[in-house]
Amino acid sequence: MAISIGIDNVTRTFGTVKALERVGLKIEAGEFFTLLGSSGSGKSTLLKLIGGFDRPTTGRVLFDGQDVTDMPANRRPSNTVFQDLALFPHMSVGENVAYGLKVKGVAASERKKRVESTLALVDLTGFAERNVNLLSGGQRQRVALARALVMEPGILLLDEPLTGLDERLRQQMRDEFGRLHQRTGSTFVLVTHNQDEALSLSDRMAIMHKGRLEQVGRPADFFANPANDFVARFVGMERVLKPERLERSGSDTVAVIAGERLVLPGARDVGEMGLLAVRPDRISLANVHAAPGSSLAAIVAGRQFRGRFFDFYLELGDGQKLDAEIPIEFADAWPETGKPVRLEFAGGALVPVPASGATANRDT
Numbered sequence: 001m002a003i004s005i006g007i008d009n010v011t012r013t014f015g016t017v018k019a020l021e022r023v024g025l026k027i028e029a030g031e032f033f034t035l036l037g038s039s040g041s042g043k044s045t046l047l048k049l050i051g052g053f054d055r056p057t058t059g060r061v062l063f064d065g066q067d068v069t070d071m072p073a074n075r076r077p078s079n080t081v082f083q084d085l086a087l088f089p090h091m092s093v094g095e096n097v098a099y100g101l102k103v104k105g106v107a108a109s110e111r112k113k114r115v116e117s118t119l120a121l122v123d124l125t126g127f128a129e130r131n132v133n134l135l136s137g138g139q140r141q142r143v144a145l146a147r148a149l150v151m152e153p154g155i156l157l158l159d160e161p162l163t164g165l166d167e168r169l170r171q172q173m174r175d176e177f178g179r180l181h182q183r184t185g186s187t188f189v190l191v192t193h194n195q196d197e198a199l200s201l202s203d204r205m206a207i208m209h210k211g212r213l214e215q216v217g218r219p220a221d222f223f224a225n226p227a228n229d230f231v232a233r234f235v236g237m238e239r240v241l242k243p244e245r246l247e248r249s250g251s252d253t254v255a256v257i258a259g260e261r262l263v264l265p266g267a268r269d270v271g272e273m274g275l276l277a278v279r280p281d282r283i284s285l286a287n288v289h290a291a292p293g294s295s296l297a298a299i300v301a302g303r304q305f306r307g308r309f310f311d312f313y314l315e316l317g318d319g320q321k322l323d324a325e326i327p328i329e330f331a332d333a334w335p336e337t338g339k340p341v342r343l344e345f346a347g348g349a350l351v352p353v354p355a356s357g358a359t360a361n362r363d364t
């Protein structure tokens, strides 16, 4: 049975380091939830608190509403797959998978049945007698997963489980996680610094930064409504522009940028917003006669072939830089480097965002 997780105002300090600061979060039973963040943001610390391998300095951890803050890992209905896998090298695949059941006192015949069905679940039927040292990286990864899944955990915790695998295997295991999540119905919590992994697998995710949750939501929310410029960059909107002014005009937003007025149809309210995150796939190039109000003047600063599109590097009149992804079919119309163009912005090309407190002084 899937179990919900509550993180109630949790702080974890190590000496003067605040690994987590007043984190509050509810993960629903059966959700695939991802903690995404760069190195040192606090992801692993939070996962350890959920798994029972560490305790918060203050605050509580709840499973299905019950306080488990002081419950040791081996009594929790959760299992963790760690980055380094830590398979027992002197045991066969089957013995590795059976180990937890043996410790729990499950009878041999029942163990055998559950090990077999779990190996089938991870596509390792017939591998029970194999020596774990002779397996490939992907197979070892599957054994580690089977070892956790055989316990039928209400919560499965995955700490960077794909690190160290090559790209093809990562993709394969990523699909596997999605499939296992559906088959088991357990609550999955994945820790990763890889945004593609997070975006493709998660029902919901949190972006962590310096021990805090910057934003929690469904993957699509992070593009449509990034909480701030840090989040926007983290999900791939790497360019962020600073307009001279952002104001509401009827149901539209108007940005004054590089001395021109640009209407952003239907853009979100601009109350606290000071910046514009750029979606390079929603910008097109137009000739210098394009209508002011819906376009901006720029100079082509360079371009690079990226397979299905060209990445154009552009510079606005005030020196701010941005990119546009231009499909290759428009080859004939490409302006040369150094030429003036006008940039046209489709809906959602420029997303107003507030500056994040933590990154307000970062260079842009």
Ligand SMILES: Nc1ncnc2c1ncn2[C@@H]1O[C@H](COP(=O)(O)OP(=O)(O)OP(=O)(O)O)[C@@H](O)[C@H]1O
Pocket (backbone or CB within 6 Å): 014, 017, 018, 019, 037, 038, 039, 040, 041, 042, 043, 044, 045, 046, 193
């Ligand atoms: N046992 C510990 N003792 C001291 N400091 C720690 C300990 N564990 C974590 N920290 C510190 O807490 C902060 C958060 O670490 P954490 O490992 O949770 O980050 P992370 O986001 O998982 O990073 P990574 O992706 O590198 O694992 C870091 O500054 C780290 O140095």
